[in-house]
């Protein structure tokens with residue numbers, strides 16, 4: 001998969017015991033987004049789909065340093 005921000009290719013995909021491929025992000029975040037009500041582009045309640053998104057640690061760090069990444073609890 002590729003970083004959503006910079007396009008860097010992140011490896012690897014590993015083989016699970018059942019033979020299926022699983023993407024394990026070694027140097028960044030990998031998450032699924034369900035969209036939300038109000039988005040004109042993506043709302044999983046309408047499309048019944050989700051986005052898989054990867055952001056590399058370098059891009060996270062740059063955005064953290066710029067104050068664009070705000071932790072929450």
Ligand SMILES: [Zn+2]
Pocket residue numbers: 003004005006007008055056057058059
């Ligand atoms: Zn990146």
